[in-house]
Amino acid sequence: MRTALIIMAAALRGAAALAKLPLERFSVAPMMDYTDRHFRHLFRLLSRESVLYTEMVTANTLVDDTGAPRHGSGDRWLAHDDHEDKTILQLGGSSPKVLGAATELAMAHHSYAGVNLNCGCPSERVAGAGCFGAALMRDPDQVASCVKAMHRHAPVSVKCRIGVVDSVRDLSDDEDELYTSLARFVETVSREGVSRFIVHARVAVLSGLSPDANRKVPQIMPGIVQRLQSEFPALEIVTNGEVNSVDDVLARSTGLQGAMVGRDACRRPWHYAVVDEEVFGAANPVKSRRALLDAYAHYCDRAEVELAHDGYSPRRAVLKPALTLFHGDAGAGAFKRTIDALHKDASLSAGGVLRAAAEHVPGAVLDAAPGERAVVRREAAAA
Numbered sequence: 001m002r003t004a005l006i007i008m009a010a011a012l013r014g015a016a017a018l019a020k021l022p023l024e025r026f027s028v029a030p031m032m033d034y035t036d037r038h039f040r041h042l043f044r045l046l047s048r049e050s051v052l053y054t055e056m057v058t059a060n061t062l063v064d065d066t067g068a069p070r071h072g073s074g075d076r077w078l079a080h081d082d083h084e085d086k087t088i089l090q091l092g093g094s095s096p097k098v099l100g101a102a103t104e105l106a107m108a109h110h111s112y113a114g115v116n117l118n119c120g121c122p123s124e125r126v127a128g129a130g131c132f133g134a135a136l137m138r139d140p141d142q143v144a145s146c147v148k149a150m151h152r153h154a155p156v157s158v159k160c161r162i163g164v165v166d167s168v169r170d171l172s173d174d175e176d177e178l179y180t181s182l183a184r185f186v187e188t189v190s191r192e193g194v195s196r197f198i199v200h201a202r203v204a205v206l207s208g209l210s211p212d213a214n215r216k217v218p219q220i221m222p223g224i225v226q227r228l229q230s231e232f233p234a235l236e237i238v239t240n241g242e243v244n245s246v247d248d249v250l251a252r253s254t255g256l257q258g259a260m261v262g263r264d265a266c267r268r269p270w271h272y273a274v275v276d277e278e279v280f281g282a283a284n285p286v287k288s289r290r291a292l293l294d295a296y297a298h299y300c301d302r303a304e305v306e307l308a309h310d311g312y313s314p315r316r317a318v319l320k321p322a323l324t325l326f327h328g329d330a331g332a333g334a335f336k337r338t339i340d341a342l343h344k345d346a347s348l349s350a351g352g353v354l355r356a357a358a359e360h361v362p363g364a365v366l367d368a369a370p371g372e373r374a375v376v377r378r379e380a381a382a383a
């Protein structure tokens, strides 16, 4: 019996490793404090095809140094509801043992489509904690050992930068030099079964720049990502960094697997309600923001009840992803202000707050189809 179980577990592990990552023509980047389960739920309502990433979870918060699960951590960090079939869990860490065990734990209890290793975060908080995040790019063999351990339990991809330097003084214009070390990294890591690399087309500066500044300078160099794909045609390369519209997605991903969008997807999620049709050639799942808000308000009501515990209310967290739904449109300010004003109102549910806020948005905006610009008369906009 025990032998049969061991064989079955091994077969399941083999199947997990053989499973393929979903097609990633368009994805939303992992972003701490943003791409939580609520944001992903909202985004999934407006796109069924996009690949979505979780916030980074450090492997050590899930398992201890021996690989044993930490009590309760799985549910706290990994739980999500349905809709997650094209969602990738991003892990941070540098120990093959810990990353392997964290991947096993995540895949055993939570149905992610795959796991991604963070080799792109330059935050001193992360990069300074031993060799971790972008600093890992300097040790391709270590990354190869990590992904080997992870790949036993899940399809794995790696998110990295085009290069890494200690400080801005070390930045160089020599694209060949940069490319050579990127290619060495990718070649070494891909030997362990990773075929997808998401490359933020900007060098990471490990010290002297805030994480925010590290996403603005130095300049992006998308040509290096294109070169990587053309010299490694068997790999699936996804470009990232200042891809700021659906048009950018189409233009920047030419010849690649796809493009990943970060900040712009939070800044104006509705802009991406056309990606299923324009990028994947499928039907857009939602007809208007009225329909989207209705579905999301139902979710908020359910999540508010199910996730409340020990005095914690998820209300702020569930409302946050909706705040920018009307970005750039008439009624955007009034919608946000109403959520702000009502979010503590105990007589309303979280969904009720959203419904009340939507009353301040002109009907033409609420009913505009994805990609359609609503024409709103000045009086209606001011109302």
Ligand SMILES: Cc1cc2nc3c(=O)[nH]c(=O)nc-3n(C[C@H](O)[C@H](O)[C@H](O)COP(=O)(O)O)c2cc1C
Residues within 6 Å of the ligand: 029, 030, 031, 032, 033, 034, 055, 056, 090, 118, 119, 120, 121, 159, 200, 215, 240, 241, 242, 243, 260, 261, 262, 263, 264
């Ligand atoms: C608030 C914030 C949090 C982020 N958190 C992560 C993270 O957890 N893991 C990661 O690999 N990258 C993280 N990033 C970087 C993004 O995934 C992305 O690579 C970067 O923002 C560049 O893409 P963009 O120009 O489209 O925003 C974060 C970025 C932002 C703005």
